[in-house]
Amino acid sequence: MxxxxxxxxxxxxxxxxxxxxxxxxxxxxxxxxxxxxxxxxxxxxxxxxxxxxxxxxxxxxxxxxxxxxxxxxxxxxxxxxxxxxxxxxxxxxxxxxxxxxxxxxxxxxxxxxxxxxxxxxxxxxxxxxxxxxxxxxxxxxxxAGERPAGRLDAVPVATRSPDGARVAEALRGQKIARIGEHPVGFDTCAYTPEAVQALAGVSVDALALDDLFDTARTVPAEAAAEVRRAAEADVTGLDAVNQEELDRSLRLKAALETIRESGSYNAFAIRCWPETFTQYGGAVCGPTAMLGEGQVPCACEADVYGALTQLVLLEAAQAPVFLTDLVDMDAADNTGVVWHCGQAPISMRDDTAEATATVHTNRKQPLLYQFPLKPGPVTFLRISQAFGAPKMILSFGEMLRRPMAFTGTSGVVRFERPAGAVLADIIACGLEHHMALAYGDHRATLRAVAAELGLPLLEI
Incomplete structure (x- = not known):
């Protein structure tokens, strides 16, 4: 050929x-x-x-x-x-x-x-x-065409529970602030506000990136200093990064809090790159980690369904959640690696490792958190639009105590099923590149949430 x-x-x-x-x-x-x-x-x-x-x-x-x-x-x-x-x-x-x-x-x-x-x-x-x-x-x-992706679809689920009803009811009336448009070529982050409202009773307000940047630039010095004190309680090494860029980054945290309070928002979906670096001059990753620890989920790349997924998992787990990329699958080792630049909530840190301040690996600006994720059972969730139809995709695994695979915040996970099978399912089901994770096994509650929301369910 x-x-x-x-x-x-x-x-x-x-x-x-x-x-x-x-x-x-x-x-x-x-x-x-x-x-x-x-x-x-x-x-x-x-x-x-x-x-x-x-x-x-x-x-x-x-x-x-x-x-x-x-x-x-x-x-x-x-x-x-x-x-x-x-x-x-x-x-x-x-x-x-x-x-x-x-x-x-x-x-x-x-x-x-x-x-x-x-x-x-x-x-x-x-x-x-x-x-x-x-x-x-x-x-x-x-x-030879012998490795087709195929198509793996979700199936209806009918089993309900008081926990599922509680989560579905808690979602109704919540609000997501989408700040900026999702990047070109990120079909995974596309959404319509009407579909989100119809699915979960969650509304989406569209704000401009300049709304965030302008608010951050006017943050009082004492408010920025307060955010710095909070970051110092989480990570070491703040003095080692560029201080002007760090100040701009910390101001984003204060600005997001101001926007959250003024709009009564429960979550954010933020176009984080390249403009936070190229136009504003500071990373939003560290502020995202801090907000996530405070149970205010933030989704990168203006991923509204990622923010919605976090809200669902937050209500189910009643604990911080982390919107992550899956960046590697190793069938021989039977593990995968979850990673996002540096925005995992600090409570997910492996307590045998230090949490440090760092810079974005590609853009070289602070503030990012850096630490390996702690060992323990983890539930993965995505409210997905794969193949153009809403569904819930669910997975489960054990985060292992391993050396940090990549800089930022990352963890090595052994899924309940063999890694090669999970990998094949990820491709076959058209899964988006962001999944939310929370520690613990929340699958029973989430299955019932799927029933309450009328979402077909796929477990991979």
Whole structure:
């Protein structure tokens, strides 16, 4: 066959490492005996990707293969899927859990793409494997169309309980402030306020990012100092980061509190990047961790359904929740890694490890929290719109006491089911890239919540 390549990457990740992985992927593909055409360098932007797509169209390919070398949003995967009728595959690469920065975050790119392709009804095949491993058989199967994503749907649930009714009733009348639009290519974060209201009785107000930034800039010095004192009680090392950027970050916490009180909001969905860094000059991750500990959930990337998911899990668990990315699955180790920049509530810290102040790995600005998650049972939840229909997706596992896999706030989890099976289900069900987690087993209550809200349920 003639295989057309689109090697996708982002320059904010570790480009030299990504180029090493791409070279190894190309070598493995060249060894298959197929004709490999298309660019052999990373495509960093839409213009380069569309130019490559035009070249592949002229070449008359038999199959399109997206190489998900680093994280990217789903926009180019969707464009490629629409531009080619040929079979589509995605190969994403894992990275070692070395305790440093998340250098590629390619799994998250695969996750976004699988959700977006599901919304668009586009069949695809996939592989998540390191090119340095013995993957000749898997690669052959991928190119032969023998690794399809398939489709896994939720089923109705009827069992109700007083706890489920309590949670559903508590949701009614709650309010989410969505601050800024979700980023382009993040179909996982799309929403309509009418659908959220109809589903759970939760309203959504749309605010501008400038509302947050302007409020933060006018925060009194003493209010910012009070936030700093609270952060000092959580983490060490505040003096080691840029103090002007730290002050701006802390002011975001005070500003969010002001907005919360003035609008009687229960949760936020915030467009956190790039504007908090590029326009305002301070990270919202640490403030998000502080609000989460105070049981005011915040969702990154203006993910309104992520905020709604947190509200549901918060009411079920009656404890802080953490909206996280799943950034790695290792079938051999039978574990996955959950991570988000640095915004887990401090009560989730492993008490054998120190919590420190740090900066965003890509944007290099504070304040982020950094610590490994504590061991214990954890419940995962997503109020999902996979395949364009609302549903509840639920999972369960045990957070392990392991060395920190990546900087920020992260944890190594062993799911109740084998990691390889969970991975396959994540792709097949079109799951969004954000899931909420809370410590403890809250599945019985959440099943009953699904019944109360009329949501079909899928447990993965």
């Amino acid at each position: 003639k295989i057309g390549l689109l090697p996708l990457g982002r320059p904010t990740f570790d480009v030299p490492f990504a180029e090493e992985k791409l070279a190894a992927m190309l070598a493995a593909l060249d060894a298959t005996g197929h004709e490999i055409v298309g660019p052999r360098e990373l495509l960093f932007d839409e213009a380069a990707t569309r130019a490559a797509m035009a070249g592949l169209a002229r070449a008359g390919i038999d199959q399109l293969l997206i190489l998900q070398v680093t994280f990217t949003d789903a926009s180019m995967a969707v464009a490629a899927a629409a531009g080619f009728d040929q079979p589509l595959s995605i190969w994403a690469v894992p990275e070692p859990r070395l305790g440093g920065r998340l250098r590629l975050n390619a799994f998250c790119g695969l996750n976004l793409a699988s959700h977006a392709l599901g919304l668009n009804g586009r069949a695809f095949s996939w592989l998540y494997a390191d090119p340095g491993d013995d993957i000749a058989g898997d690669l052959k199967a991928l190119l």
